[in-house]
Amino acid sequence: MLNKALSIFLLRRPAYYISIAYVLFGILWIIYSELILAYLISDPSLRTQFSIFGGIVIVIVTSLFLYFFIRLSMIELQKREHYVKVSRSNLKAILDSAIQGYILLDLPDAKILDFNKLVNEYWLEKLDTRLKKGELLLAFLPDQLKDSFLENFNRAVNGKVLKIVKRFKDKNDKWIYYEIIYQPVIDEKREVISVCLSVSDITEQTISNEKLRKSESLYRLLAENSTDAIVRMDQKAVINFVSPAIIEITGFEMEAFIGKNIYQFIKEENIDKVIDYFNSLKNNDSQGYLEVELLTANGESVWVEASARKILDSEIPGYEIITVLRDISERKKAELELSMQKYALDHSSIVSITDPNGIITYVNNKFCEILGYTSDQLIGNTHRIIKSDYHDQLYFKKMWSTIKNGEIWKGVMKNKTKSGDYFWADTTIVPFLDENKKPYKFLAIRFDITEQKEVEQAMRLLNLTLEKRVKQRTEELEEANLELESFTSAVSHDLRNPINLIRSFTQLLLKKYGADFEDKPKEYLTEIVKETDKMSTLIKDLLELSKITRKEIIVEEVDLSEEVRKIMKFYQNMYADKKYLIRMQENIIVKGDARLLKIALDNLINNAFKYSYNKENPRIVFGKKIIEGKPTLYVQDNGAGFNMEFAHRIFEPFERLHAQEDFKGTGIGLATVARIISKHEGEIWAKGEKNVGSTFYFYLPGLEGFGATNRTLRSNTENLSQNKEHNEEY
Structure with missing residues (x-):
């Protein structure tokens, strides 16, 4: 204890310096007292007495001074030891009551110096063992943790503060999560003298965090993939989160909502009811559904169904509001259409509804208007009240059999009004079926016919x-x-x-x-x-x-292309002195009277040869094209043509658009053609231009195939050469 007191004494700088000064003064007195006294006192014996007395005084004062300061140091030491003892006791109590476990480890081999009660209980519960002071901590660790512990301990010995989260399996083979803090203990010389481990069991926290993470992940996944928009806002309706579905609903980007008040995106006439809806959350955790119109990016509006819930959060004042918005535009549109249909139905149809026994439960205004009864007179009654006795019992028996089997019945009924007049109704009865496919009501729709x-x-x-x-x-x-x-x-x-x-x-x-x-x-x-x-x-x-x-026509399959070829050759021989360019389409097959169709073609082709004879390079085309969706045949020439002003007269008997001396004829040919086409239930018309040419079109029902190739016939030859279809008109 004296040594500790001296240590404390030596640590007290002022006492230490004063003591040294007195000792030095005593030494100097012993050495130089004779010289000083010789200068002051001439008597040698008196000088000796003064010298001895001075030395004794110096020794006594120095001894008293040293005793006083050493005594003070011993008292201070006793106080310090008491304080340390109390502090250690308090620290032990604090550590034992702490929610973390603490272990104090010695250097350099991690020998256990001390630990609190919690960590020992933790070791006993999880690992079925107790810690012991003076033993190496490594002996009490699971094998899977030893390597990482040594690595982290050595880093802490080097002055590093480490925070590590680890897991291991306990004695029941369950995963345990813990957090350990390696805290180096440093002395006055800034040297590490030990390492303190703070051990916390974070298994429940980790599991809760993992569940929370999964929950948040699931929530975010649902929010990001849901077709419903999720909006989070504070109690003043300022938005702090929106899900991606809001883009699809409103057309605004998500960033446009953040920090804005929700009322900025609500149609003006809906704002008051939204304010009332949110204010009601002050006293309730949630509210029912609210239908409201939101503004969209294109300046229009969209109907949504809102459902809000109040969320309390201890980390922020007040509360938050989570609102789910569902686009109900299509539903609103359907409701409007249904309303319009009901309106139209109520104003155009006689509607009634009955229960499975035929008791009337609903009639519309039209029913009352036509029948002359009030709704009170009809509801609760059956349709026998309007029965006319026109139909027999078998008629109604079949009707009831149909609708009771869940099938729709349609028919015409003769009914009787309250005034005794009769009216006919085109009636449809629709059964409504329950989950067992049994009718629970019937809807009858009647139209007054x-x-x-x-x-x-x-x-x-x-x-x-x-x-x-x-x-x-x-x-x-x-x-x-x-x-x-x-x-x-x-x-x-x-x-x-x-x-x-x-x-x-x-x-x-x-x-x-x-x-x-x-x-x-x-x-x-x-x-x-x-x-x-x-x-x-x-x-x-x-x-x-x-x-x-x-003449009655005889319908058969006729190859018009073949007939045209024969007629063309005949007239080529007749007009042998002239070279004609002839184009015709093959494989044109029709159904009709072969003899009459030959007469019609002969008249058309004869005219084509006759009216193009005076041209330098006469040309005649027979082909087929689609006109207004119909396959149409035509005979075309580049001859004299005609004025379209007189086209309506061209198929009348004895009508001639050219002088007799220019072109011979009786005026009966085209009238004959028109009669033949008409008997085949077809159509014929003509287009032309004077001195340019004419085209006669005719359509025949049953026209099959669209010619494969075009062929060119030249006058005085039988050589056929393929060419493109000639479709130009004159």
């Missing part, structure tokens, strides 16, 4: 009258046709004979007496022969036209 029924009755009477009249007219027409046929035969016989006699006698005059006639009489006789020929041709054409009108 009384006027339609009256019209149908009138039409039936009219049809009977018309049938009688048609039959009568048919008989009259058949009789007229017979008379026309007799007249035609008579005309043919009675006209041809005189004309043939005139022609024969005229030719006889020219033959026997022609040499005796002058030029003028001979010219007159020749003109009479020509006119009789024209008259014969005209009679022939009229008879042909009459036969075509009366």
